Amino acid sequence: MDKYIIEGGRRLCGEVEIQSAKNAVLPLLAAAVLTEGRVVIRSCPRISDVLNMVGILGELGCKTKFEEDALCIDGADAANHEIPAALAKELRSSVFLLGSVVSRFGKARIAYPGGCDIGLRPIDLHLNGLRRLGVRITESGGYIECSCERLRGAEVLLDFPSVGATENLLLAAAVAEGTTVIRNAAKEPEIVDLQNFINRMGGRISGAGSAVIVAEGVKTLHGVEYTPISDRIEAGTFLIACAMCGGSVALKNADAVNIASLVHKLREISCKIRSEDDKIYIECSGKRLSPKIVETSPYPGFPTDLQAQMTALACVCEGATVIVENLFETRFKHVPELIRMGADITVRGRSALVRGVPRLHGADVFASDLRGGAALTLAAISAEGLSSVTDLRFTDRGYSSFEYKLRALGARIRRVRV
Numbered sequence: 001m002d003k004y005i006i007e008g009g010r011r012l013c014g015e016v017e018i019q020s021a022k023n024a025v026l027p028l029l030a031a032a033v034l035t036e037g038r039v040v041i042r043s044c045p046r047i048s049d050v051l052n053m054v055g056i057l058g059e060l061g062c063k064t065k066f067e068e069d070a071l072c073i074d075g076a077d078a079a080n081h082e083i084p085a086a087l088a089k090e091l092r093s094s095v096f097l098l099g100s101v102v103s104r105f106g107k108a109r110i111a112y113p114g115g116c117d118i119g120l121r122p123i124d125l126h127l128n129g130l131r132r133l134g135v136r137i138t139e140s141g142g143y144i145e146c147s148c149e150r151l152r153g154a155e156v157l158l159d160f161p162s163v164g165a166t167e168n169l170l171l172a173a174a175v176a177e178g179t180t181v182i183r184n185a186a187k188e189p190e191i192v193d194l195q196n197f198i199n200r201m202g203g204r205i206s207g208a209g210s211a212v213i214v215a216e217g218v219k220t221l222h223g224v225e226y227t228p229i230s231d232r233i234e235a236g237t238f239l240i241a242c243a244m245c246g247g248s249v250a251l252k253n254a255d256a257v258n259i260a261s262l263v264h265k266l267r268e269i270s271c272k273i274r275s276e277d278d279k280i281y282i283e284c285s286g287k288r289l290s291p292k293i294v295e296t297s298p299y300p301g302f303p304t305d306l307q308a309q310m311t312a313l314a315c316v317c318e319g320a321t322v323i324v325e326n327l328f329e330t331r332f333k334h335v336p337e338l339i340r341m342g343a344d345i346t347v348r349g350r351s352a353l354v355r356g357v358p359r360l361h362g363a364d365v366f367a368s369d370l371r372g373g374a375a376l377t378l379a380a381i382s383a384e385g386l387s388s389v390t391d392l393r394f395t396d397r398g399y400s401s402f403e404y405k406l407r408a409l410g411a412r413i414r415r416v417r418v
């Protein structure tokens with residue numbers, strides 16, 4: 001088990017390069033199963049969620065290898081339709097494979113997916129949508145079994161704009177017979193990226209980024225070389241880090257439009273932010289006003305994946321902030337740990353009232369999910385004194401070279417094995 005040892009209190013200065021988006025790459029890997037052709041994902045981050053998904057592709061019979069930072073997938077010999085429990089439990093995104101595996105092999109068997117412990121995460125929208133496309137689904141003994149002769153296009157109305165369900169349905173619809181219309185679809189930039197990727201493989205999908213997506217099924221998809229969009233959550237994490245520590249940071253390979261909701265909040269609390277080409281520049285000094293209210297909602301609203309980091313920032317802002325988490329039920333597990341560092345936070349249900357304090361102090365804290373782990377790391381690099389953040393298997397799921405990047409900006413952080 002690894003942990004970070006952090007000596008906090010230094011300003012951040014310099015430039016970091018943002019990785020390709022975890023949440024874009026994972027569905028692209030699922031899409032790779034749809035073709036017998038060769039797929040190359042350029043600038044593929046070696047984070048554990050991606051490596052686990054690559055492991056699952058290997059189980060299905062795909063040949064995978066990294067050539068420098070490009071991931072090459074050759075699915076010509078893929079023949080297995082079963083995703084074993086040990087791998088599925090590590091990774092919630094394994095559920096995306098239902099759509100592509102059943103579409104490729106006519107059947108799929110997958111253990112119920114795992115992922116971060118941030119509350120109940122049902123997959124009813126995925127399953128109901130796939131049923132509409134003609135998939136027969138049975139659930140028994142912790143496994144979901146799917147089968148169908150040929151997927152058929154259909155109208156699907158999602159009760160909620162679920163990111164994963166929208167992606168799963170796109171994957172299934174891409175090679176279904178006829179046209180699929182997904183209404184109340186999620187609008188996240190990663191869905192646009194999946195649409196672009198499938199279209200580059202010969203697919204015919206339009207409307208991603210809006211609430212209605214239309215997929216005209218094609219007979220086959222071919223291989224592709226593709227560079228995924230940059231990771232807006234990693235970019236947001238570094239912006240918040242700079243807001244907490246003070247200093248001046250440039251993010252390379254970052255897109256300010258995709259995190260406009262955060263940029264807006266940071267400007268309100270007196271950070272200076274500008275963007276140019278693929279760079280975002282942030283400068284923060286002096287007092288930070290409180291962001292007053294931060295309420296998570298589906299894109300283009302404030303992302304739930306930046307809620308924990310924003311809660312950490314609110315701890316050191318002047319005045320009180322109300323944080324409302326609308327997407328997941330138990331996404332405040334970082335709060336008791338922030339309180340150990342001197343934060344003043346009260347949680348009631350899905351809301352947290354954060355009263356700003358002048359500074360946090362070092363403490364030994366424990367991460368229990370990916371973004372919570374990032375929030376605690378930011379709290380520690382901005383705090384006065386020494387901290388440890390245990391354990392790093394959560395941040396390793398989503399941040400490549402997190403400590404190297406923070407160190408390059410001047411933070412005193414190192415990874416140790418315990």
Ligand code: UD1
Nearest residue numbers: 023093120121122123124125126162163164165305327328
């Ligand atoms: C994706 C992201 C995750 C992010 C989340 C919300 C990936 C790999 N993960 O997760 O980082 O936090 O979007 O932006 O892209 N729901 C149901 N039934 C379903 C599916 C979802 O009730 O079948 C509910 C969930 O419990 C949750 C809400 O819908 O309350 C949002 O979930 P969803 O948009 O599906 O998130 P994920 O795709 O799991």
